[in-house]
Amino acid sequence: MLRIVHKLRSGFAKMTVREAINSAMAQEIERDSNVFLIGEEVGQYQGAYKVSKGLYDRFGKSRIWDTPITEAGFTGLSVGAAMYGLKPIVEFMTFNFAMQAIDHVINSAAKLHYMSAGGLRTSIVFRGINGAAASVAAQHSQCFAAWYSQVPGLIVLSPYDCDDARGLLKAAVRDPNPVVFLENEIMYNEAFEVPDNVMDKDYLIPIGKAKIMREGKDVTIVTFSKMVKFSMLAAAELEREGISCEVINLRTLKPLDRNTIIESIKKTHRVVTVEEGWGQCGIGAEICSVINETNAFFHLDAPIVRVTGADIPTPYAFNLEELSFPKAHNIVEAVKLVLK
Amino acid sequence: MKHFMRFSKISKAFKEVPSQYVYQINPIKNFEPIKQFRVIDLEGNLVAKEYNNIPKEILNQIFELMISIEEMDNLLYMSQRQGKISFYMTSFGETATTVGTTAALQPQDFIFPQYREQGSFMWRGFTIEQIVNQCIGNHLDGGKGRQMPVHYGSKDLNIVTVSSPLTTQVPQASGAGYGFRVNGENKIAATWFGEGAASEGDFHSAMNFAQTLKCQTLFLCRNNHYAISTPTDDQFRGDTIAGKAPAYGMRTLKIDGNDLLAVYNGVKYAREEIIKNKEPFFIEFITYRIGDHSTSDHSVLYRSQEEIDSWKSGNNPINRLGLFLKKQGLRQFNDDHDNQIRKDVRNRVIAALKHGSEQQSPSIQDLFTDVYDEVLPHLQEQYTELREHLTKYKDQYPINKFKGGL
Numbered sequence: 001m002l003r004i005v006h007k008l009r010s011g012f013a014k015m016t017v018r019e020a021i022n023s024a025m026a027q028e029i030e031r032d033s034n035v036f037l038i039g040e041e042v043g044q045y046q047g048a049y050k051v052s053k054g055l056y057d058r059f060g061k062s063r064i065w066d067t068p069i070t071e072a073g074f075t076g077l078s079v080g081a082a083m084y085g086l087k088p089i090v091e092f093m094t095f096n097f098a099m100q101a102i103d104h105v106i107n108s109a110a111k112l113h114y115m116s117a118g119g120l121r122t123s124i125v126f127r128g129i130n131g132a133a134a135s136v137a138a139q140h141s142q143c144f145a146a147w148y149s150q151v152p153g154l155i156v157l158s159p160y161d162c163d164d165a166r167g168l169l170k171a172a173v174r175d176p177n178p179v180v181f182l183e184n185e186i187m188y189n190e191a192f193e194v195p196d197n198v199m200d201k202d203y204l205i206p207i208g209k210a211k212i213m214r215e216g217k218d219v220t221i222v223t224f225s226k227m228v229k230f231s232m233l234a235a236a237e238l239e240r241e242g243i244s245c246e247v248i249n250l251r252t253l254k255p256l257d258r259n260t261i262i263e264s265i266k267k268t269h270r271v272v273t274v275e276e277g278w279g280q281c282g283i284g285a286e287i288c289s290v291i292n293e294t295n296a297f298f299h300l301d302a303p304i305v306r307v308t309g310a311d312i313p314t315p316y317a318f319n320l321e322e323l324s325f326p327k328a329h330n331i332v333e334a335v336k337l338v339l340k
Numbered sequence: 341m342k343h344f345m346r347f348s349k350i351s352k353a354f355k356e357v358p359s360q361y362v363y364q365i366n367p368i369k370n371f372e373p374i375k376q377f378r379v380i381d382l383e384g385n386l387v388a389k390e391y392n393n394i395p396k397e398i399l400n401q402i403f404e405l406m407i408s409i410e411e412m413d414n415l416l417y418m419s420q421r422q423g424k425i426s427f428y429m430t431s432f433g434e435t436a437t438t439v440g441t442t443a444a445l446q447p448q449d450f451i452f453p454q455y456r457e458q459g460s461f462m463w464r465g466f467t468i469e470q471i472v473n474q475c476i477g478n479h480l481d482g483g484k485g486r487q488m489p490v491h492y493g494s495k496d497l498n499i500v501t502v503s504s505p506l507t508t509q510v511p512q513a514s515g516a517g518y519g520f521r522v523n524g525e526n527k528i529a530a531t532w533f534g535e536g537a538a539s540e541g542d543f544h545s546a547m548n549f550a551q552t553l554k555c556q557t558l559f560l561c562r563n564n565h566y567a568i569s570t571p572t573d574d575q576f577r578g579d580t581i582a583g584k585a586p587a588y589g590m591r592t593l594k595i596d597g598n599d600l601l602a603v604y605n606g607v608k609y610a611r612e613e614i615i616k617n618k619e620p621f622f623i624e625f626i627t628y629r630i631g632d633h634s635t636s637d638h639s640v641l642y643r644s645q646e647e648i649d650s651w652k653s654g655n656n657p658i659n660r661l662g663l664f665l666k667k668q669g670l671r672q673f674n675d676d677h678d679n680q681i682r683k684d685v686r687n688r689v690i691a692a693l694k695h696g697s698e699q700q701s702p703s704i705q706d707l708f709t710d711v712y713d714e715v716l717p718h719l720q721e722q723y724t725e726l727r728e729h730l731t732k733y734k735d736q737y738p739i740n741k742f743k744g745g746l
Contacts, residue, residue, distance in 0.1 A: 045569040068539035068575045069506055069567055135426045137488045138502040312711050317485025318478035319701035319742055
């Protein structure tokens with residue numbers, strides 16, 4: 001909600017990613033009477049991760065729907081409502097639990113527009129936390145970016161900071177296509193300074209366009225979501241050693257912004273991809289193939305290096321979990337490898 | 341043309357069952373709600389004398405386990421607040437259901453838990469140390485540090501590992517129960533789930549299949565009135581969960597879940613019937629979740645302290661069993677004796693927490709084992725890469741805290 005944004009200096013405010021998502025939803029629910037939020041514990045409980053805080057008090061149970069425990073049930077119901085013309089924002093407590101409803105997302109929402117020759121459409125947003133949190137083990141830590149990005153008919157977005165969260169979520173709600181919106185629990189608590197224009201009720205980010213977070217000339221790092229943070233930390237450390245990294249925040253995973261990646265390679269000639277999820281058939285694998293198929297290949301001075309999560313179900317024990325996911329120093333190592 | 345219909349011939353071929361029909365529109369809505377089976381009242385008085393048949397030793401063992409779990413839950417909840425473990429779920433108010441049920445089953449019966457059944461685990465012999473080591477995730481954890489706290493399991497005790505996604509264990513129990521019947525085994529698959537979890541689609545398939553395929557499965561629904569913050573009114577309509585079971589063709593009991601004698605007798609009966617008739621049975625226990633859903637919850641935000649207190653003091657399984665034992669002369673009520681039991685448990689939990697926190701973390705080899713039955717070549721490569729990395733940067737990692745070091 002806008003009142004929880006802290007004014008720092010004129011033209012800027014400070015807010016957490018959680019507050020960014022909350023304020024974006026509030027503005028969209030206010031703007032369009034067809035938009036509603038549905039999920040488990042989203043109402044008076046304020047959301048399992050407090051992302052929908054204050055929305056039930058403000059909009060009531062006709063716009064904030066608390067449901068019984070059944071992902072398959074409330075997702076199926078939401079797809080049906082979307083076919084009728086409503087605009088659901090479906091909250092999964094985690095995308096790990098969305099697997100109980102994935103048939104509705106893929107076989108219904110994603111494919112129906114095509115299969116009905118344009119007759120049926122679902123303007124729907126599926127959102128929730130994705131990837132690893134902390135100490136929540138295998139059934140709460142999987143990254144679903146690769147799975148959803150493969151499916152034609154879906155738009156797949158993954159924000160990093162408040163700017164991304166607000167602009168992308170608002171664009172997602174207004175888009176007539178089904179959107180999978182992959183958030184990150186650890187990022188919820190991160191605060192960022194936000195310029196005033198980002199708080200505007202019509203602030204939108206174009207879907208299908210990546211953002212260059214930091215310009216550089218020696219290597220291109222392509223990443224998304226929480227890994228943007230570690231990539232930026234790695235880039236800062238490498239700067240001290242005289243290595244200049246260009247960090248690309250994909251923002252949209254499907255449709256992938258090939259052009260931004262290709263233009264960057266023409267400048268740097270070396271690429272490192274970074275993701276938290278498993279390597280096989282992952283986002284990094286797709287980027288490698290895309291580069292290989294385009295004239296960007298001929299601008300490469302070295303093979304592409306992928307930094308990914310370990311090929312195992314996520315363990316709980318603190319020491320084991322630490323070793324399962326990329327950190328800034330793994331990215332630094334990868335950059336040095338690609339420069340060797 | 342020989343293809344015209346000979347009506348008189350058709351009507352003789354179709355078998356009429358006249359009693360199937362009514363001649364007025366009279367929709368059915370409310371069935372008579374199923375009543376809860378009860379043996380002792382709120383003050384521990386015997387109100388169904390023919391069920392006063394549980395051996396004194398077993399009753400005392402059950403009582404002592406229930407008070408032990410209360411102490412353990414209390415300490416482990418607090419230890420999460422102190423940062424010693426990352427997460428915990430208590431079972432305050434519900435131990436008559438878990439301990440009573442498990443005491444009435446046979447050791448060879450498979451149990452498919454949800455997550456609030458420390459009573460089932462501990463009745464079968466799971467120790468405080470095993471629980472604490474699992475919650476800490478050290479190298480002594482039987483689960484090799486793989487799972488979140490309270491997600492334990494035990495092959496030796498025939499209890500399947502706790503799994504986070506709700507209700508997935510229920511159709512698994514139907515499957516296991518099917519296997520037991522087909523193999524002619526004197527075994528049942530008993531599965532726990534809450535009244536909230538019964539909203540999931542998996543519940544429907546599990547029930548439908550169990551009755552249709554005649555599975556030796558016992559469905560145990562613990563209706564504790566809340567699913568995190570969702571009260572039963574927002575979870576379902578109709579006659580609680582038990583009201584749904586007869587619709588699947590299944591034999592059904594609703595039991596006062598805070599009445600230990602009713603729980604024990606009901607489950608014993610159900611088990612015998614499953615083995616005798618080779619078909620499933622459904623039991624719903626009506627109880628109340630006195631504590632928070634977990635350490636990530638603060639339940640007074642959505643329910644009143646008066647409501648919690650009314651169950652805690654007015655309909656408490658430990659009090660009811662205690663009063664029954666006292667009135668029947670089945671237990672010497674000596675404050676010192678019971679206080680000593682509680683004190684011993686507290687000391688044991690504290691010692692386990694201390695000992696557990698001093699242990700090393702699991703070995704890094706355990707990152708790559710059990711993904712498949714063997715460590716496949718690509719995983720062997722990743723293990724080698726990891727050891728090289730850790731050797732190169734050994735100053736940056738607490739290697740001495742890993743069991744087996746590098």
